[in-house]
Every structure is written in structure tokens, then in C-alpha cells.
Amino acid sequence: MMEITINTPALLFPAITLIMLAYTNRFLALSARIRALHDEYLGGAKEKHIIGQIKNLRSRINLIRYMQMFSVISFLLCIFCIYAIYKGWLHWAHYIFGVSLVTLFSSLLLSLIEINKSTKALELELSDIEELSESNLFKDIFRREDE
Template identity: 45%
Template structure:
């Protein structure tokens, strides 16, 4: 495949939007943690402990999602530079690595969504009881 500047450039808006979505998820979880912290200080409830454990895992996953997306973004920029200086073999290799990091980020996002759904299930179960 012939790699030109427009191919890695196509990833820029996709990765940027992905990072915005990840940041929104992070901010939502941060607000929830602050709310749960206040509740936990008032009552050390067992369901709150499970939610806190879930949030701790989710924060770690989101951190890795963001890191993977940023690495993908950086490698796409490096790819465009390598194409510019006509190091096409290296550009192809770096672009492939960039795509791998983007896929890792998306898989982590899927895992985080699953954990988020599970956490909501815990809250619904508590409300039913």
C-alpha cells in the first residue's frame, strides 16, 4: 500500500474526538467519586465500597485508554513527518504501530463501558432492595 500524508491525517479528527470522549468519561467518574466520597464519609455502606472498587478499576482503564490514544495520535504525527522526509518504510511501520495503539485504546474503552454498566447494575439492585 502506498502511504501518503492524507491517510495518517485522517486519524487526527478521529483520535481527537476519541480523546474528548475519554476526557468526558474521566470527568464524569471524577464527579461521581467526589459524590461517593461524601456519602462514604457519612455512612460506610458495603455497596459504596463495591462501587469505589469499580471506580478505581475504571479510572485505571481510562488512564490507559487516554495514554493509548495519545500515543496513537503522536505516532500519526511522526508518520506524517516521516512521509514528508520520504522515509516511507519507517512511515509504514510507525503508522501500523499507531493503528495498534488506537485499537488498544478502543478495546480498553469497551472494557470500561462493560464495567460502567456493571456499576450501574449494582446501583439498580440497591434501589430494588
């Protein structure tokens, strides 16, 4: 087994905290959008795309909750890993650090899923514009701005 030092889990501290900050910013942006859509809905605009967006936002909020949870667990496991290294429990430190990496990976995987859902929400928003329905990856990459 490779040697693990206190610096190894400590290297994840800034990465995890920045990821948690990004997740919090996403959560705040979604909260504002949900409140705006809710006000529109209560104001009588019960259009189909508003209901679809609210459903999409609800699932994205749940994803962000789990993303944040896994990030916090990863952060706590890094702290436990440092404590285990400090106490000389290197065997346990390896396993704790491994689980910390797995939870961080899970958080990032959920983030990828949430990003995919956010693009679907934007497609819902733009679905009433007919010209946009014919786009694809290659057309979007090579399209000029003046088109």
C-alpha cells in the same frame, strides 16, 4: 506495499481527538461521582454498595488513564508518520502508521472493557431493587415501556 501519503495518517487526527474528548468527558463524570461517593462514605454511609462502587470506579479510572495514554501515543505516532513521509522514509512510515493503528485499537478495546465495567456499576447501584434481578437481554429488548 501500498503507497502511503500524508493524507493517510492525517485522516486519523479528527477521529483520535474526538475519542480523546469522549474519554475526558468520561473521566470528568467519574471524578464527580467519586467525590460524591467519597463524601457519602465520610458522612457515615458505609454501606456495602458504596464500597463496591468506589472499587469499581477506581478500576475504571485506571482504564481511562490507559485509554487516554494509548490515544495520545496513537496521535503522536501519526505525527511521526507524517514526518517520515515528508522526509521520504516510506518504509518507516508504514511501520509507524501500523503501530499507530494498533495503539488506537488498544485504546478502543480498553474503552469496551470500561463500558462493560460501567454497566456493572449501574447494576450495583440497582441491586437493591429485587424486580430488576430477573432481567435478561431478550426481555429488556422486547419489554414495553408501560410494564
